[in-house]
Amino acid sequence: MIILDLNHVALHVQDVAVSCRFYGEVLNLPAMDRPAFDFPGAWFRLGPVQQLHLIGEREAAVHNHPQGTHFALRVASVPEAAAELQQKNVAFMGPQQRPDGKWQLFIQDPDGYVIELTELPAE
Numbered sequence: 001m002i003i004l005d006l007n008h009v010a011l012h013v014q015d016v017a018v019s020c021r022f023y024g025e026v027l028n029l030p031a032m033d034r035p036a037f038d039f040p041g042a043w044f045r046l047g048p049v050q051q052l053h054l055i056g057e058r059e060a061a062v063h064n065h066p067q068g069t070h071f072a073l074r075v076a077s078v079p080e081a082a083a084e085l086q087q088k089n090v091a092f093m094g095p096q097q098r099p100d101g102k103w104q105l106f107i108q109d110p111d112g113y114v115i116e117l118t119e120l121p122a123e
Contacts, residue, residue, distance in 0.1 A: 062112035
């Protein structure tokens with residue numbers, strides 16, 4: 001078996017509309033067309049080929065923390081991302097610099113999923 005790349009990340013969310021506002025308006029992810037499944041959901045573009053799939057009707061709470069289950073999105077500038085999040089009144093942890101020089105900060109979506117925003121150090 002040869003793994004070619006990551007296709008999508010799927011998150012089970014309580015309220016698809018609330019999550020769509022977060023991922024579309026806070027993280028500026030472009031919405032995608034979604035097949036007509038028989039359950040609520042939405043899709044967003046994460047990168048050139050990667051996607052985020054939101055699946056609705058979650059009932060249980062999400063219990064997460066930055067050192068636990070999370071996914072990371074690469075941004076051009078963590079300080080600029082932090083400034084934009086502040087303007088949008090979105091709480092975050094960081095920014096902080098890792099021992100390898102990479103900057104990161106962490107946010108939570110409306111369901112409590114942890115998302116790392118990171119940038120690669122200049123080469």
